[in-house]
Amino acid sequence: MKPLIVVATAGEAARLHSLTARVVVSGVGPVAAALATASALAKQPAPLVVSTGIAGAFPSSGLQPGDLAVSSLIVQADLGAWEGDQWLPLDRLGLSIHPAVLHHAEFEVWAGAKGIARELGAGFGPALTVSSVTGDHATAARLEARYPGAQTEGMEGAGVAHAALLAGVPVIEVRGISNLVGPRDRRAWKIGPALDAAQTGVAALLQHLN
Secondary structure (H helix, E strand, C coil): CCCEEEECCHHHHCCCCCCCCEEEECCCCHHHHHHHHHHHHHHCCCCCEEEEEEEEECHHHCCCCCCEEEEEEEEECCCEEEECCEEEEHHHHCCCCCCCCCCCCEEECCCCHHHHHHHHCCEEEEEEECCCCCCCHHHHHHHHHHCCCCCEEECCHHHHHHHHHHHCCCEEEEEEEEEECCCCCHHHCCHHHHHHHHHHHHHHHHHHHC
16 A cells, blocks of 8 residues: 555645555645545555645744654644633534544644655754634744744645545554745745645655655
């Protein structure tokens, strides 16, 4: 069986098709990612699911455009409720994303993730998934305070992880850094280096698995 790689866009997939894995383009966002992952796993099992592509890095992570980040945890960071200015995650609400057991949208990752991050000199910490990209310093700071050590902000990882959880398949998120989380300045984004970093990271992961 080949690992399953899930990316949001064809541009992110373009540099991955030469790898010894199955590559699926899901579309943007956690719902699209979950549906595509579930469909791919139903058609053909996989030993590991990899969510990859580009992402923003939180300022306190120390990561810069062109760097690589590996998830220690995958979190659906905007799933909860606001009570005034207080954020209530699912566990505070007594809710679960799983119909049968308590699960608060914080997904454990494949056991080898830390070793891969160390091998590659990559950032290692929580990968946050949001449905709306952060566009200001205050929101970025609130997310960093809520999830200490957060490395990246993306839009698909938790959807991929949710589908992998239901299928009983381990998951990891590997992201190339294109920008810092905060005010959106597209002129400062480094898409090419971020794609290169993601490709290098996934290739090394696949080599490790083989």
